Amino acid sequence: MTSNQRRHIGEVLDQLKEKCREVLILWAQKYSMKEIADQLGYANDQVIRNKKNHCLNELKKLVKDNPQVRNLVQ
Secondary structure (H helix, E strand, C coil), X not given: CCHHHHHHHHHHHXXXXXXXXXXXXXXXXXXXXXXXXXXXXXXXXXXXXXXXXXXXXXXXHHHHHCHHHHXXXX
């Protein structure tokens, strides 16, 4: 991945709320839902599952709305 590609992806991730970014980054790093809940102070792993799904939907919308990033992931 080029630095230009990383920059575009970073710009999209920066548009997410901080908690969404944190959840998705930890999830991508293969932390368990329980570990993410404990680390970020959520009540339980089900809350994190719901949050992750919500954040993924937000990320998908951002990618869809950003042609440069959309072309990178196709």
